[in-house]
Ligand code: NAD
């Protein structure tokens with residue numbers, strides 16, 4: 001079985017659902033259910049014997065040790081993190097706590113577990129750490145895309161805390177021989193993304209007739225990858241990645257933020273037109289994010305060459321499917337907006353599970 005952390009978040013829910021759609025191998029999901037965790041995303045797995053959920057913190061070493069002992073996973077896939085740059089600017093402490101301190105406790109528990117493994121389980125065991133391209137900092141317009149050997153130059157408390165965890169993961173390989181894998185992926189989009197991130201925020205605001213806040217001139221560039229392609233990359237890295245290696249994951253799909261927002265507006269004009277004219281009329285330029293990275297771009301040739309991974313979704317098809325996904329789920333959007341999603345655990349589990 002595999003042990004996933006942060007599986008109730010955006011990428012985590014997609015990863016768990018995709019995994020169980022493709023494999024009979026059970027999944028244990030440990031998630032603290034912060035504001036970003038929404039177990040309703042995994043409601044379709046209720047009653048599925050292959051899936052177990054535990055409400056808890058990756059920083060709780062005793063809990064993680066017990067789960068590892070009881071379930072004997074062949075791999076840990078670490079997706080638990082504080083993940084939103086804007087929140088890291090307003091409250092960096094939670095980022096240091098989870099992305100650095102709690103990740104350290106997780107690594108310690110996994111190191112102890114690994115030390116007790118022998119034979120085949122030891123040879124096959126992997127710790128896959130899911131990280132971001134933001135650790136590499138900001139590119140100039142003419143710079144080549146990030147490669148795995150670029151220097152780490154994180155600029156936000158979020159990316160600095162992720163960089164710190166990447167370094168700890170690396171050190172646990174070099175010092176203790178833990179068979180770690182690290183992936184550094186670009187901006188994801190797709191189903192179940194919390195509407196604080198650019199694409200779902202724009203969809204949800206537009207449908208509510210609210211302004212679409214574009215930071216600064218909107219010419220900041222990101223590489224965008226459909227979350228299903230990221231999940232496939234993670235499966236490939238887990239399956240065939242070389243322990244101690246890092247893999248950059250990206251969509252070769254670099255766009256300016258304003259282009260993204262305009263595309264979302266145009267799709268909404270087509271799929272859910274409003275009386276007041278084009279959704280583009282809601283676009284509002286607002287004050288820029290402090291320290292805002294200007295450009296990210298990912299060179300994903302290593303994972304393509306070594307592991308044969310390439311994105312399967314074009315942006316055009318992926319963004320259309322994503323806009324439609326949100327249009328089809330007004331209830332999900334409403335429960336996230338009102339906070340009712342946070343009552344889901346209470347209602348379905350009568351408190352937290354252990
Ligand atoms: P998310 O914020 O949607 O989900 C994070 C999940 O982790 C939530 O379910 C939350 O409850 C859980 N969590 C937080 N702290 C925890 C703790 N201490 N113990 C246990 N669970 C905890 O994030 P996401 O967008 O799904 O990102 C997942 C991972 O992928 C993160 O490490 C992020 O840095 C990385 N990543 C994200 C993107 C992106 O575009 N979203 C891109 C590249 C890498």
Ligand code: TYD
Nearest residue numbers: 085187196197198199201213214215220257
């Ligand atoms: P975001 O989804 O927060 O991801 P990240 O900061 O990790 O790249 O933001 C993507 C880009 O969109 C980033 O350049 C900031 C910008 N942005 C806006 O212009 N307006 C918004 O309301 C948000 C949330 C983001």
